[in-house]
Amino acid sequence: MDAVAGGALIGLAASLLLVANGKIAGVSGILGGTLSAQRGEFWWRLSFLTGLIFGGFILQVFAPEVLRVAGPALPWDYIAGGLLVGIGTLLGNGCTSGHGVCGISRFSPRSLVATCTFIAFGVVSSKIFDWFHGPL
Numbered sequence: 264m265d266a267v268a269g270g271a272l273i274g275l276a277a278s279l280l281l282v283a284n285g286k287i288a289g290v291s292g293i294l295g296g297t298l299s300a301q302r303g304e305f306w307w308r309l310s311f312l313t314g315l316i317f318g319g320f321i322l323q324v325f326a327p328e329v330l331r332v333a334g335p336a337l338p339w340d341y342i343a344g345g346l347l348v349g350i351g352t353l354l355g356n357g358c359t360s361g362h363g364v365c366g367i368s369r370f371s372p373r374s375l376v377a378t379c380t381f382i383a384f385g386v387v388s389s390k391i392f393d394w395f396h397g398p399l
Contacts (some may be wrong), residue, residue, distance in 0.1 A: 266360065269392065277364050281313070289316070289361020291352040317351065357382065 277288035284307060286293075297308040300337070322329050352358045357376045363381065366374020 273360075273364060274368075276321075277360070281365070287361055287365045289357050289365060291358040292361055340392070341395075344388075351381065351384065 280286050280288045286307070288311075290312075293308050293311050296304060297312060301309055319330070337338075348358075357364065357377065359378065359381050362371075362374040362377040367378060
């Protein structure tokens with residue numbers, strides 16, 4: 264049930280951003296655009312990113328079990344994961360929120376291919392993680 268509620272909230276937030284601002288809720292694009300924002304673009308981007316971070320803090324306070332990791336991870340795992348996600352967003356010209364949530368809902372064939380690729384590589388990455396650390 265939590266996944267359904269979370270998915271509904273993500274869909275609602277993406278829809279509101281599109282209807283209110285005409286902007287796509289692709290987090291990698293919003294972050295990248297914040298670093299090189301044009302006039303009038305910086306504050307909405309910063310507000311969106313701040314909301315993501317603040318939402319995490321709210322979860323930590325009211326539902327910390329949601330943020331618990333199932334097993335051990337080393338600092339190297341986080342570094343490697345972050346680099347792989349960054350490379351993937353560059354190669355895919357967007358991230359799962361932009362392609363998976365917003366692109367597929369707009370029937371974008373490119374987003375469908377990108378999302379399937381993200382999922383496939385997520386499965387492969389999970390298997391590699393299990394190979395190094397054992398299943399969680």
